[in-house]
Amino acid sequence: MTKNILSMVRENIRSLKPYSSARHEFKGKASIFLDANENPFGSPIGEFNRYPDPLQWQLKFELARIKGVPAENIFIGNGSDEVIDLVYRIFCDPSKDNVIVCPPTYGMYEVSGHINDVAVKKIKLTKDYQLNTAQILEAADENTKLLFICSPNNPTGNSMKRADILELLQKFNGIVVIDEAYINYSQEKTFIAELLNFSNLIVMQTLSKAWGLAALRLGICFASLDIIDLFNKVKPPYNINQSSQELGLKALQNVNLVNDWIKTSIRERELLKNELLRFSFVVRVNESDANFLLVKCEDADSLYNYLTAQEIVVRNRSKEPGCENCLRITVGTAEDNQTLIKILNQYDGK
Numbered sequence: 001m002t003k004n005i006l007s008m009v010r011e012n013i014r015s016l017k018p019y020s021s022a023r024h025e026f027k028g029k030a031s032i033f034l035d036a037n038e039n040p041f042g043s044p045i046g047e048f049n050r051y052p053d054p055l056q057w058q059l060k061f062e063l064a065r066i067k068g069v070p071a072e073n074i075f076i077g078n079g080s081d082e083v084i085d086l087v088y089r090i091f092c093d094p095s096k097d098n099v100i101v102c103p104p105t106y107g108m109y110e111v112s113g114h115i116n117d118v119a120v121k122k123i124k125l126t127k128d129y130q131l132n133t134a135q136i137l138e139a140a141d142e143n144t145k146l147l148f149i150c151s152p153n154n155p156t157g158n159s160m161k162r163a164d165i166l167e168l169l170q171k172f173n174g175i176v177v178i179d180e181a182y183i184n185y186s187q188e189k190t191f192i193a194e195l196l197n198f199s200n201l202i203v204m205q206t207l208s209k210a211w212g213l214a215a216l217r218l219g220i221c222f223a224s225l226d227i228i229d230l231f232n233k234v235k236p237p238y239n240i241n242q243s244s245q246e247l248g249l250k251a252l253q254n255v256n257l258v259n260d261w262i263k264t265s266i267r268e269r270e271l272l273k274n275e276l277l278r279f280s281f282v283v284r285v286n287e288s289d290a291n292f293l294l295v296k297c298e299d300a301d302s303l304y305n306y307l308t309a310q311e312i313v314v315r316n317r318s319k320e321p322g323c324e325n326c327l328r329i330t331v332g333t334a335e336d337n338q339t340l341i342k343i344l345n346q347y348d349g350k
């Protein structure tokens, strides 16, 4: 199935003539670079005086190898947040278009909508935190440009049913953004392979979680050549700085280490879940395909304050729709988790 993606793009973006940087315009071999007003002497701290590769090809080739996707189908953003913002700016006309999000979910989809003056329709997940496909399709109108699906979902932890996502990919007449920030911890398959079947699909991943590179700000997105082309036109010319490119590339040589961490996190997640379920104040622990657990307790605020006093920070999600009295707890190292359990034992004894 192919949908005409270009017809969904904002008029001004469709006709945009992008900025052409010095690094873009000259592609040949040269020994003297006098084209970009860079400092010819160097930098005080290493080789940072030249502008970085605007399209981060080395990093993309390495990601392509690991993910089994052509490098041309990859876009790298300054964190996933940049990818989310770009999707809005490419497809949504401010104060005219709208998008659909499915709370409880990642807050940036909505905030980015408000920043871009795009209306955000909220179709809540079902009681068991699954997509409400019928309501989503009913809520979509001719100005609904984007549908954000987070799977595994933050903060609930569970994956969305594959059949539901596939149905939405077929029936939703707009761009479907699937955020797979936690896919490395999941039993479910990535939707990257579905890019060949759905031209309206954008898959987001990140190096911030399983890869341990949150500080470098490397968000990844996989999409059709048409969509990647739009991203490249709209992004700031040098959106990924040189040190992030270099360090990201270096980190990607360590697949085995990362895979070991993932296995450990999954094992620790299941251990922590079982331990938590033994406490009288824990009502429920949602099944998780991610590196955190959503824990429903008798009094989330009280537990949150208790943990904070013991210098343990978790995320209080109890104000989120469908998350009353829920704390989101990241799975730590075995030692972190044991300390948490010890401190929770004391809380239970009170």
Ligand SMILES: *Cc1c(COP(=O)(O)O)cnc(C)c1O
Binding pocket: 078, 079, 080, 081, 082, 106, 150, 154, 179, 181, 205, 206, 207, 208, 209, 214, 217, 218, 219
């Ligand atoms: C952590 C997280 C991200 C990652 O964001 P970055 O900007 O790449 O660090 C993206 N989506 C969700 C749902 C997340 O929880």
